[in-house]
Every structure is written in C-alpha cells, then in structure tokens.
C-alpha cells in the first residue's frame with residue numbers, strides 16, 4: 001500500500017499536474033510531494049496555482065515539516081527537498097544535481113530509502129533526464145514507478161529517460177490521476 | 192516506522208564516529224538523508240566503492256579526511272542570497288539598531304563570507320557600520336581562510352549584482368569590488384568591523400551577547416534534537432529583544448524555543464527575542 005506519492009516534472013509540468021489533480025477521486029488522501037523544475041526566484045506562485053485546482057492542502061514545506069495526509073507538498077525554489085526517516089521533509093542548498101535544484105533524483109532517492117515499498121513515484125513531462133536515477137532507486141527499494149506516456153507529454157525527454165531506466169507502468173496523462181486514486185493509501189500518521 | 196538499509200546505516204554511523212574521533216567535527220546529529228547523500232557523493236568522488244572503503248581511506252590519509260569532511264559540510268552560499276531577506280532587514284531591523292550606541296552581530300555558519308560582507312554593505316549604506324562589530328564564525332578553518340581573503344570568481348558578480356539590487360541596494364554594486372582577471376576582490380574596508388573566528392555550533396558554547404544573530408541555512412543540516420540544542424545556544428546568545436534571522440525555509444515552529452520569540456517579519460524568518 002502506498003503511503004507517499006512523489007512526482008517529478010519540468011517543462012509542461014504545471015498543465016500536467018493540473019490534469020492529474022483534476023482526475024484524482026474525491027476523498028483522495030495520500031500525501032504527495034512534487035518537484036517541478038523552475039528558476040531560483042519564482043517563489044510561492046506554483047503553489048497558489050496548484051491550490052486552485054485541488055482540495056488537497058498545498059504547502060511549500062519548511063525544513064522539518066512533517067508529512068501529512070491530504071497535503072500536496074511542492075519543493076520550494078532553489079532548495080533540494082528530501083524525506084527524512086521520521087517522515088518529515090528536510091531541505092538543503094547543496095549544489096544543483098544535473099543542473100537542477102530542486103532535483104527530482106534527490107527527492108525520489110531519499111523518499112525511496114525511507115518509504116521503500118510504500119512509495120509510488122511518477123515521472124511526467126520534462127526536458128531533462130532528472131528522475132531516471134531516482135526511479136531506479138525507488139524500484140530497488142521495492143517501490144512502484146510510473147512514467148507518463150511520452151506521446152502524451154509536452155516534452156517527452158524526461159518520461160523517456162525514466163522508461164529507459166525502467167518503470168513498472170507507462171500511462172497516458174489522462175489515466176494517471178485515476179490510477180493513483182485506485183491504488184489505495186495508508187495514512188501513516190493515523191496508523 | 193521508517194526503514195533504512197541496515198548495513199549502510201552501520202557504515203554511516205562508523206564513518207561519522209571515525210570523523211569525530213580523528214578529526215573532531217561532529218556530524219552525529221546531522222539530518223540523516225542529506226548526510227547520507229553527501230557521504231555517498233564522497234564515496235563516488237574518492238572512488239572507494241563503499242562507505243567502509245571511505246572509512247579506511249580517511250583513517251589513513253589525512254588529506255582525504257580533510258577533503259571528505261569539507262564535502263560533508265556544505266559550503267554553498269551567495270552574496271545577498273534571498274534578496275527579500277536583506278530588504279526586510281533594511282526595512283525592519285535597521286530602524287531598531289539605530290537606537291543602539293554599539294551593535295554586536297553574530298553570523299553563525301558564515302561559509303566563505305558571502306553573507307557577512309553583504310550585511311556589512313547593507314549596514315554601511317544605512318550609515319550604521321561604524322557602530323557595529325560583526326562576528327562571523329564557522330566550524331571550518333578552511334572556509335574562514337577564504338572568507339578573510341574576500342576574493343570570489345568574477346563570473347558570480349552578475350548574479351550578486353542582481354541580488355543586491357533586489358535587496359534594495361542604494362549604490363552601484365561594482366563600487367564594492369575590484370575585478371582582476373577572473374576574480375573579484377571585495378573592498379578591504381568592508382572587513383574593518385568583521386571578526387572571523389572558528390566556532391562549532393554543536394560542540395562550542397556561547398561566547399558573547401549579541402543584538403542580532405543570523406544563522407541561515409545551517410540548521411537545515413541538523414536533525415530536530417540537534418536543532419533544539421543549537422537553538423538554545425542561539426537564544427542564550429541574544430540580548431533581550433535581540434533579533435534572530437533564519438534561512439528562508441527555516442522556522443521556529445518545530446523547535447523548543449518557539450515561545451521565546453515573536454515574529455518581526457514572519458515571511459523572512461526574522462524574529463525578536465521576548466523571553
């Protein structure tokens with residue numbers, strides 16, 4: 001059972017995330033953490049755009065923010081977002097990884113190490129290969145990896161790189177939200 | 192509740208133990224996931240294959256120990272990083288400081304000096320600098336040496352200039368450095384009221400009382416118990432109504448000292464000691 005969903009995207013990501021949020025079933029409660037590549041200075045904007053499209057509470061986490069059900073966490077600009085063993089987030093200003101900060105690989109790898117089989121990772125549209133190393137780690141640790149069907153992606157580079165690295169499922173954009181909704185979710189904080 | 196890879200966890204514990212015993216830096220309370228990531232980075236760079244291999248290397252090769260330790264202590268910084276913070280400092284903290292005849296500032300975790308020189312520029316432009324003494328500390332002698340040199344790659348100046356303008360700078364940023372070849376040397380007079388010295392937030396105690404303490408993007412590298420410990424130290428180092436400035440994603444919310452402060456500029460993580 002999934003306890004955390006992590007999503008990585010860059011170019012075209014905002015529209016793709018919107019589509020996924022729109023297709024999540026009502027009552028969806030699994031915590032979601034998103035890395036969307038963007039410039040170092042645009043802050044807060046992404047979160048408020050996403051908030052308009054979902055009933056989940058959208059948060060740009062501060063350092064040590066605990067991971068909670070019914071929340072969508074957006075990695076803040078210019079920081080890496082990591083998951084810590086006590087199911088909280090930590091942030092770092094370590095150098096960019098593959099030119100990206102926040103980096104998808106950094107989030108995916110740290111989440112994989114903490115959540116293991118209880119993690120689902122999703123790679124969406126994007127113009128870099130960030131995320132490919134991440135999905136590999138997710139699967140090594142027993143988690144589940146999904147890539148957006150590159151044919152439905154505004155920029156196919158990122159999902160293609162993830163597929164080449166190996167994923168469990170390739171889905172068209174329109175089907176991802178529903179799939180996540182059907183997966184079932186355990187609320188770690190409540191259990 | 193969490194799962195970690197048992198062998199790797201043991202190896203990391205042993206490496207951290209080797210470092211504290213043989214070098215002195217204490218990474219035991221550092222946030223696990225980011226620490227692990229930097230250790231694996233060091234394994235890749237040093238080509239030891241495993242963390243155990245890295246332990247073996249650092250125990251027998253002091254130069255490697257030095258390299259590994261400094262790669263684990265992240266030294267990334269920038270002048271006027273988070274311009275809105277410096278803008279808020281100008282607008283909300285400077286007016287408070289004007290009421291003091293003499294101002295002591297502690298900047299903890301100063302890295303190569305980028306932030307303390309930014310602060311010196313800001314205070315100079317506010318006409319306060321000659322009433323100030325800035326204590327800039329870091330655990331690493333290595334970065335302190337570079338901080339005292341105050342020479343940075345020239346190609347960074349464009350970004351620093353943008354930051355400076357967004358932070359409300361009132362002059363031309365180029366007044367503050369001389370460009371030579373590929374390097375920018377900061378104006379030596381900026382250093383006149385700065386004292387650089389070594390101080391480890393984990394293992395050293397308070398050393399003075401300050402009107403302002405800045406500790407930005409250092410606590411994010413600590414786990415929560417260590418954050419509480421260091422917050423206690425910072426709190427003890429502030430005068431009544433002294434100002435604490437944290438990094439833009441750091442908050443008092445999950446700490447034991449929360450009720451000792453009230454927000455001054457909440458969005459920029461500027462707080463005032465009230466208890």
Ligand SMILES: C[S@@+](CC[C@H](N)C(=O)[O-])C[C@H]1O[C@@H](n2cnc3c(N)ncnc32)[C@H](O)[C@@H]1O
Nearest residue numbers: 264265268269300302329330391392393407408
């Ligand atoms: C990421 S830099 C932050 C620099 C600057 N404050 C900024 O925000 O741009 C972190 C600095 O904290 C220092 N540091 C890490 N652990 C420390 C400790 N226990 N005591 C003192 N300094 C420490 C590191 O050496 C490094 O220079």
